[in-house]
Amino acid sequence: MTTIRRSSRDAISSITVEDVARRAGVSRATVSRVVNASPRVSPETRRAVEKAIEELRYVPNPAARALMTRRSDSVAVVILESANRLFEDPYFNQLLLGISGGLADQEVQLVLLIAQSGREEERLERYIAAGHVDGAMIIGPRGNDEMPRRLVDRGVPIVVNGRPSGHDLPGSPHTLSYVDVENREGARAAVAHLAAGGRRRIATIHGPLDLPSGRDRLSGYRDGLAAAGLEADPGLERPGEYIPAVAAEAMRTLLAQRPDIDAVFAASDSMAAAVLGVLLDAGRRVPDDVAIVGFDDSPVATSVRPALTTVRQPIVAMGREMARLLMRQIADPEGAPSRVIFPTELVVRDSSAPRPPAAAGPATASHSPSLGAVTPASTPPGAGR
Amino acid sequence: MTTIRRSSRDAISSITVEDVARRAGVSRATVSRVVNASPRVSPETRRAVEKAIEELRYVPNPAARALMTRRSDSVAVVILESANRLFEDPYFNQLLLGISGGLADQEVQLVLLIAQSGREEERLERYIAAGHVDGAMIIGPRGNDEMPRRLVDRGVPIVVNGRPSGHDLPGSPHTLSYVDVENREGARAAVAHLAAGGRRRIATIHGPLDLPSGRDRLSGYRDGLAAAGLEADPGLERPGEYIPAVAAEAMRTLLAQRPDIDAVFAASDSMAAAVLGVLLDAGRRVPDDVAIVGFDDSPVATSVRPALTTVRQPIVAMGREMARLLMRQIADPEGAPSRVIFPTELVVRDSSAPRPPAAAGPATASHSPSLGAVTPASTPPGAGR
DNA sequence: CTGAAAGCGCTAACAA
DNA sequence: TTGTTAGCGCTTTCAG
Numbered sequence: 045m046t047t048i049r050r051s052s053r054d055a056i057s058s059i060t061v062e063d064v065a066r067r068a069g070v071s072r073a074t075v076s077r078v079v080n081a082s083p084r085v086s087p088e089t090r091r092a093v094e095k096a097i098e099e100l101r102y103v104p105n106p107a108a109r110a111l112m113t114r115r116s117d118s119v120a121v122v123i124l125e126s127a128n129r130l131f132e133d134p135y136f137n138q139l140l141l142g143i144s145g146g147l148a149d150q151e152v153q154l155v156l157l158i159a160q161s162g163r164e165e166e167r168l169e170r171y172i173a174a175g176h177v178d179g180a181m182i183i184g185p186r187g188n189d190e191m192p193r194r195l196v197d198r199g200v201p202i203v204v205n206g207r208p209s210g211h212d213l214p215g216s217p218h219t220l221s222y223v224d225v226e227n228r229e230g231a232r233a234a235v236a237h238l239a240a241g242g243r244r245r246i247a248t249i250h251g252p253l254d255l256p257s258g259r260d261r262l263s264g265y266r267d268g269l270a271a272a273g274l275e276a277d278p279g280l281e282r283p284g285e286y287i288p289a290v291a292a293e294a295m296r297t298l299l300a301q302r303p304d305i306d307a308v309f310a311a312s313d314s315m316a317a318a319v320l321g322v323l324l325d326a327g328r329r330v331p332d333d334v335a336i337v338g339f340d341d342s343p344v345a346t347s348v349r350p351a352l353t354t355v356r357q358p359i360v361a362m363g364r365e366m367a368r369l370l371m372r373q374i375a376d377p378e379g380a381p382s383r384v385i386f387p388t389e390l391v392v393r394d395s396s397a398p399r400p401p402a403a404a405g406p407a408t409a410s411h412s413p414s415l416g417a418v419t420p421a422s423t424p425p426g427a428g429r
Numbered sequence: 430m431t432t433i434r435r436s437s438r439d440a441i442s443s444i445t446v447e448d449v450a451r452r453a454g455v456s457r458a459t460v461s462r463v464v465n466a467s468p469r470v471s472p473e474t475r476r477a478v479e480k481a482i483e484e485l486r487y488v489p490n491p492a493a494r495a496l497m498t499r500r501s502d503s504v505a506v507v508i509l510e511s512a513n514r515l516f517e518d519p520y521f522n523q524l525l526l527g528i529s530g531g532l533a534d535q536e537v538q539l540v541l542l543i544a545q546s547g548r549e550e551e552r553l554e555r556y557i558a559a560g561h562v563d564g565a566m567i568i569g570p571r572g573n574d575e576m577p578r579r580l581v582d583r584g585v586p587i588v589v590n591g592r593p594s595g596h597d598l599p600g601s602p603h604t605l606s607y608v609d610v611e612n613r614e615g616a617r618a619a620v621a622h623l624a625a626g627g628r629r630r631i632a633t634i635h636g637p638l639d640l641p642s643g644r645d646r647l648s649g650y651r652d653g654l655a656a657a658g659l660e661a662d663p664g665l666e667r668p669g670e671y672i673p674a675v676a677a678e679a680m681r682t683l684l685a686q687r688p689d690i691d692a693v694f695a696a697s698d699s700m701a702a703a704v705l706g707v708l709l710d711a712g713r714r715v716p717d718d719v720a721i722v723g724f725d726d727s728p729v730a731t732s733v734r735p736a737l738t739t740v741r742q743p744i745v746a747m748g749r750e751m752a753r754l755l756m757r758q759i760a761d762p763e764g765a766p767s768r769v770i771f772p773t774e775l776v777v778r779d780s781s782a783p784r785p786p787a788a789a790g791p792a793t794a795s796h797s798p799s800l801g802a803v804t805p806a807s808t809p810p811g812a813g814r
Numbered sequence: 815c816t817g818a819a820a821g822c823g824c825t826a827a828c829a830a
Numbered sequence: 831t832t833g834t835t836a837g838c839g840c841t842t843t844c845a846g
Contacts, residue, residue: 060823071833076825084831101583103559107495108823111838116492121541137522144543153556156506156541158529171538174488198486288728317732324734343673347702348733349709445839456817461841469815493839496822 059102068096079104118153119370120172120180124165124189125158133286133314134342135359136183139205142363143181150371152178165191173198179374181205181366187254192220201373203366207256207383221373221381223366227260228267230355230388234309234337235268237353237390241398243307243335247280249294249319251311261311261339268309280305284315291315295322306334306399313338313345316352320395335396341389350394358386444487453481464489503538504755505557505565509550509574510543518671518699519727520744521568524590527748528566535756537563550576558583564759566590566751572639577605586758588751592641592768606758606766608751612645613652615740615773619694619722620653622738622775626783628692628720632665634679634704636696646696646724653694665690669700676700680707691719691784698723698730701737705780720781726774735779743771 061072061079068075070089077085078093085093096102110116121143123136144154155177159165169191172180179201182192188209195202196219204222238246248265251258262281269276279302282294291310298305299322308323310316316338320330328334330350338345341356365384373379446457446464453460455474462470463478470478481487495501506528508521529539540562544550554576557565564586567577573594580587581604589607623631633650636643647666654661664687667679676695683690684707693708695701701723705715713719715735723730726741750769758764 058823061825062823072823073825073834074832077832080825086831089831103555105496105823106556106559106561107492107501108838109825110492111490111496111823111840112825114838118540134519140541140543144545148549153553153561154541154543155503156525156539158525158539160529164533168538170488174491176491176538288732314728314732321732321734343699344729344732347673347699347706347729349706443839446841447839457840458817458819458842459815462816465841471815474815490839493822494841496824496839497841499822 059100060105061102064093064096064100064102067100068093114175116176116178117151118155118177119147119367119374120155120157120177122157122159122168122172122180122182124182124184124186124191125160133312134344135286135312135340138342138359139183139363139366142360142365143367144363145360146364146367147371152371169195172200179203179370181370184255185209186252196220199377201370201377203370203373205362205366207260209254209256219381221369221383223362223369223384223386224256225357225362225386226388227257228264230339230357230390231261231264231309231311232267232271233264233388233390234339234353234355235265236271237392238307238309238335238337238396239268239272239274241307241335241396243399244274245277245280245302245305246274246307246309247282247298247302247305248309249282249284249291249298249311249315251315252285253283258311265309284311286312286315288314288318292318292322295319299323299326299328307336307396308334309337311339313340313342313352313354316354316395317344317348320348320350320352331395331397332399335399337396341391345391345393350397353393353396354391356389356391362386444485445490446487449478449481449485449487452485453478499560501561501563502536503540503562504532504752504759505540505542505562507542507544507553507557507565507567509567509569509571509576510545518697519729520671520697520725523727523744524568524748524751527745527750528752529748530745531749531752532756537756554580557585564588564755566755569640570594571637581605584762586755586762588755588758590747590751592645594639594641604766606754606768608747608754608769608771609641610742610747610771611773612642613649615724615742615775616646616649616694616696617652617656618649618773618775619724619738619740620650621656622777623692623694623720623722623781624653624657624659626692626720626781628784629659630662630665630687630690631659631692631694632667632683632687632690633694634667634669634676634683634696634700636700637670638668643696650694669696671697671700673699673703677703677707680704684708684711684713692721692781693719694722696724698725698727698737698739701739701780702729702733705733705735705737716780716782717784720784722781726776730776730778735782738778738781739776741774741776743774747771 061075064075065072070093074085074089075093078090121140147154157168157171159168172195180195181203183205185192185204185208192202192204192208202220204220207222207224208220235246246269248262250262250265253259266276282298284291284294295318308319310319316336320336323330323334330336336352338352338354341354345352345354369382369384446460449460450457455478459470459474460478463475506525532539542553542556544553557580565580566588568590570577570589570593577587577589577593587605589605592607592609593605620631631654633647635647635650638644651661667683669676669679680703693704695704701721705721708715708719715721721737723737723739726739730737730739754767754769
């Protein structure tokens with residue numbers, strides 16, 4: 045093995061351990077030890093090697109290293125979402141931010157994979173299955189998407205964002221690690237808050253029902269009505285997507301058919317902002333005529349006027365937790381899958397102030413403990429339940 | 430959950446060409462030919478191999494392949510930005526969307542790399558220089574960041590988003606490929622539009638000046654004033670960042686010191702939305718008292734009321750173009766660097782309607798050819814007035 | 815059209 | 831502490 049080639053012609057640096065070794069007057073193995081911070085190298089040798097590395101601007105070839113170590117030192121974030129939502133909704137940004145933060149200490153690179161069609165999703169699954177990454181965080185699988193399960197079956201460490209379908213039953217064994225938020229409880233608190241403010245005809249524009257979060261928030265809405273002694277009314281439940289335009293359309297229809305509503309719970313803040321726009325355009329006063337509560341506490345909640353009351357979910361923290369779980373799973377592939385459920389927090393702003401004619405309730409912000417709904421934030425370790 | 434080592438062998442599928450070859454009764458070379466769609470394989474052999482691949486669920490090891498081919502078949506998107514902006518601003522989402530779309534046909538994976546600190550940026554540069562990806566699109570390098578240049582020197586194909594510093598002079602030779610938008614012209618058109626609407630004390634909250642887009646939009650603002658015969662007034666220029674909170678603070682200060690302003694040009698829509706909030710909170714009527722124009726045509730522009738007049742930039746198309754340029758450069762590394770500058774388009778909405786008391790000028794929106802500035806928008810419902 | 819053989823650049827035993 | 835020796839799984843001449 046002489047390696048006669050590798051002259052100065054290649055465009056991209058093709059400097060190898062061999063070159064460094066020769067220059068430093070040591071063997072390839074020693075160079076490798078220095079690069080991998082092995083303690084079994086004498087200080088002077090180390091210095092000589094480091095100098096050679098510096099001078100040659102040597103960087104190890106990741107493919108060769110991965111071939112040997114069977115690790116890529118990178119993990120994937122898989123986003124399964126339509127174009128629309130991806131760029132309407134800051135949810136993904138925040139989650140990414142949290143994930144990226146949770147990985148900052150580790151020597152791991154983040155690989156973002158986006159699939160907007162079945163074909164793309166297949167290619168992406170192959171990519172992951174091939175071992176191109178050491179693990180993956182999967183965001184937004186819909187309905188009966190079996191991709192996460194298949195990857196788990198192949199032995200790939202996986203963490204899913206949001207309770208996967210099939211994990212619906214409270215006591216059912218979970219075979220996938222996932223991170224979720226108390227969607228149902230959050231929605232319940234939102235509606236309880238509206239009812240406490242004197243609202244009686246509370247509608248909802250809910251999210252897609254093939255997403256657990258969509259279903260759970262709708263359930264919470266119903267819980268809230270029931271708890272307040274209000275009757276459920278199918279005409280007040282309107283289907284939506286986590287897309288402003290869809291929510292706006294649903295709201296217009298709702299308003300036309302049920303002009304008497306006095307409150308709306310929207311399944312996301314961007315939806316709530318759209319709802320607000322429709323109401324204002326229709327000449328309704330918010331919150332005097334109609335109150336609004338959203339979900340997320342995204343930046344748009346404070347961009348609009350009146351600012352939106354909303355159910356905050358700790359998205360960044362959730363991202364961080366996903367990263368943590370994944371790294372743990374990579375380190376110990378035999379460990380049991382874990383799930384972490386984060387609490388929500390009702391953030392009261394102007395869009396849900398009690399209706400003026402109502403009795404003098406506490407009109408200022410902050411939570412009303414009497415509702416039993418407001419979960420004080422922090423406290424991430426809400427695992428299991 | 431048991432899952433005790435589900436297979437006879439390693440946790441992760443370690444099926445190799447060898448296994449496939451044996452099963453199909455051929456040599457490794459032949460399997461490789463089938464996998465790489467070489468024409469030099471007989472149909473029956475091909476079928477046999479494909480069958481074996483299917484049965485064994487074989488996927489090639491990317492590291493081994495990359496080691497041999499010296500290509501990773503993946504490209505990076507490098508985002509150099511603070512947490513704040515990253516999740517306040519849909520700009521990145523749209524750009525990513527365009528990039529991802531531009532890559533859809535190619536057999537290439539997208540690798541997203543985020544750096545929020547110098548340390549992270551260094552690690553990331555090493556990652557790219559190592560040849561972990563075949564090329565990179567770099568978004569948001571500030572001031573005198575030499576990272577793109579260093580990568581180019583190493584022979585890595587690079588495309589930058591936004592004119593890099595050092596490419597300021599119109600006639601200067603460009604040594605880096607980049608995609609940009611006509612920031613200066615767009616800003617000029619915005620101000621011209623405000624002036625045409627009868628505004629006389631037009632302020633600006635501009636972007637960061639260590640970003641070419643920040644500088645260019647400020648220059649355009651000044652151009653617009655000059656063209657309208659309005660005097661430049663340093664007191665009307667307020668520094669900002671592409672962050673709503675920063676813009677809001679700047680606006681509050683401005684309003685306190687110069688309560689007589691009748692228009693504001695903000696360097697981005699999210700900034701403009703924040704400006705709008707401050708003005709409404711201060712009891713100003715928009716657009717009657719103060720008109721607002723933003724930049725981007727991001728979703729928030731139509732979320733707020735009044736909807737924002739804005740300078741649209743074709744972000745998705747820019748992303749697509751970046752991907753195209755990069756792939757071309759990867760295919761032909763010797764080719765000259767290219768740059769593509771996209772036009773902007775003024776989109777007139779409610780926030781900039783002409784002031785009511787003004788003389789009966791042309792009150793409707795749309796362009797004033799004399800200004801040569803306004804590209805008629807495709808008129809989303811609500812243009813004009 | 816197919817197989818044999820030679821590495822790609824690296825790490826990881828095993829010696830020395 | 832350091833060097834020697836084997837490959838990791840794949841593609842790719844070069845024979846047959």
